[in-house]
Amino acid sequence: MIKRILFPAVCSLVLASCSFAEVVEAPRYNVVIMMSDDHGREALGSYGNPVVQTPNLDRLAESGLRFTNAFCTSASCAASRSTILTGLHNHANGTFGHTHSYHHFSSYDTVRSLPAMLSEAGYRTGRVGKKHYAPESVYPFDFGVDQREFDRDDVAASESCREFIAEEGPFFLYWCSFNPHRDERTVNTHPHRPNTFGNPDNAFAGDTEQTFSEDEVIVPSFLSDTPEVRAELAQYYQSIARLDRGIGRLIDVLKEEGKYDSTLIIYMADNGAAFPGSKTTLYDAGMRLPFIVKMPESASGGEVVDELVSWVDITPTLLDFAGATPADAEFQGESFLPLLERSADYEGRSEIFASHTFHEITNYYPMRVIRTKKYKFIWNVAYQIPYPFASDLWDSASWQAVRRDNSEYFGARKVADYLQRPQFELYDVENDPDEVVNLASHPEYSEMVKAYSAQLKEFQKETKDPWVLKWEYD
Template sequence: MVKYISFFFLLFLSCSDVNKSNSVVIVQDTSIPPNIILFVADDHGTDALGSYGNPIIKTPNLDKLASNGVRFTNAYCTSASCAASRSVILSGLYGHATGSYGHVHDYHHFSTYNEVKSLSNRLSEAGYVTARIGKYHVAPESVYKFDEVLKANPRNTVEMANVSSGILNSDKPFFLYFCTDDPHRGQPFSPEPWDTPNSFGNKAQGYDDVNQVIYAPDDVLVPEFLPDTKQTREEIAQYYQSVSRIDQGFGKLMSHLKSSGKMDNTIIFYISDNGMAFPGAKTTVYEPGIKLPCIIKDPKSSKKGIVNQSRISWVDLAPTILDMADVDYDTKDFHGKSFKGILHQEEASEWQTIYASHTFHEITMYYPMRVIIDGDYKLIWNIAYPLDYPFASDLWAASTWQAIYRNDEKYFGKRTVADYMQRPEFELYNVSKDPSETNNLTHQNEYKAILESLKLKLKTFQINTKDPWLIMWDHDTSLQGSGVNL
């Protein structure tokens, strides 16, 4: 439980001379629970932040957070899909174990099991006032319950910050879950004509109290996994503009926090749910899809500008936040573990292994993948490998993809279109030497021992997390439920 401790001492009564007035010293030791802000962007990769090495994009407020806190360079979501990723952030459990296989909304209708106890519910029970604003995208509400639901345009982060100012002035310690719609692609997903760049939520007339930051397509940086085409550059320029809007809203939120007088007792997290909304990133388990920004400022630490290379995962966030808030929990309740103890280290040798687990995005996109990254090596198991790799509806319609598809181009970035559409069962990469993940080592004899070792670790992970897709190794029916065995 959150500990509120106040001790008052009356000490040092001067009595050497009874005629002298008494001297009283009051010493107060107060332990106040920290406030917590978890700021989650929508489809923001490490490619579009100044503090992560992009010299073009303007993100001064987030860069300032990095200079005053800790910037992780090996932080990963477990599934590059909005709803599935957010369920992991708030539960500390892999989606395959909670029923959170894919999207929540509309006909997709995936939902977390009722018995799961989320981060927000735990903090509320511990005496925090919990509030959320913006994108929710998890279900059911009883599992992911917040005391207050704030309303604002999720594309206008300045407006969101202004609406959130009340919770920052709460008399109780607060947990603010601040989730933007930026820089997710905007409607319409299928533009006319086809080569019109997606807006990424940008509007010609702009948004109230937001200064538009416009980028020239010729100036943007094209990641190597994407084709360097006119269409790609135009869409990245729109994406950058949306990210700069996030940054302004974050800056406004920090201004309100400073005005509340609680800056020195508020832990701030900035993360994204998955990588940029371009083919080759979002919905994939390649590095651009799951390797994400993670910036944390702990006001109790005097260390600033730390770059932490330890591998952490979104499944670790819930226990870490509870640990930093001094809220008791059973470590067996989570698949992840707290990284509070290594937060301000540059690298922790024991934090080199992470797992990812993707099953669906949209309900029509069944393509389960399980991943282990251990040291230099990454193994992807494409469980449904005989199927063509499925496209999210917005990524299929993207002019970036359509320019390749309509012109029957051979390559999409550094991969052939054929390799992108048809995956092998296993993909093994040395991510230190081959960060673009284009040299599959699976069939090279010298890597056979590494391949078998990673397969075994992946199976053990699936057993420990009760992954129903474990049966696909040998079609063992033990995890199929009682109906199969009757």
């Protein structure tokens, strides 16, 4: 079990046997978050996919903890990241949707973020890659490199962190790839014109692209097994392989600079894969995500953890780990550090909550969710309107094939049910992992619907959710 060694604790233990001048502050551990963009858990080797190539992430899982019940709170990039970096749901921190361009959502000026609080505690703070947060005054970093300088070259992005990592003093590094997000290009020479997912026409210097056959990809149950889906999955896998090579280089840099053993390393995604049925939804494909943690100086590894954790818990957990939680800090998540330390005293969560409101400014569809290990309850606040599409998902070859063929199903779900949703959805996710049998309309579950509705209202009141009014004013 890893134990934190912090200066106040050292003092309390040794003051009785030595003078204050003899007390030496113990080293503080570093923290690295490695964040991918739109990477679903169905596309990692360590999560059971034998085709996609993620050897570096798989080795990280073998040396650390692999979580099977880790959830984002909003399956949209900026909103999800705002929760990760503040410990507040997006409806509470102000980032209701995207921050860039005319979408223009941003956190309230009064919000205190993880980099700000770690900086106050003496940490050097650095970031590389995708930002997708606003305003910068709320999310200050001492060091920053925009990954657009590297295009989708994650190996080069990792190498750019070397000088920051090598410096003296504890550090927090927020490493964010654009992979495997869709981009604005398609493979025009392919009959189905799949999105390229950022794959370059020619490999980046010092790197080698890895391609995948459309015949070998594994089609998850939330997608239909069509030529268009397979073509896009092959591109998606290629982007993930490049992401993995970038992560491998970052781990190499940590080792070469003598910082690997003294660093807490987290791998996570902001939301699920950029396919309909996943990203922007709060079905499990969109919100149940990969989460791998390697504790510093840990001799054990390869453990699988099935406790519920949420992205709103990340900031309070890391501040707890660093001994840097401000006395007046208020979070809507809770620290699961005892779980990382494998403490037998950790009681765990009985449920997690999710809150999605916007993706793009034109994608208004608020949802509030309770997820336990057995059940998922969704309140579709604006259930009267059709479910809106993110522009890249609408344009995807995978979805346009559904429209062209007038398909009844997309994956395991009926297209009509995907587009027009009821006010309440209730799923037994243990027995119905595809979330297609809605129990909310079954009379025998009416009391459960009432109980979950009341629990959601209480959650909304506690987190100052403006949409709590919609229970009364529809």
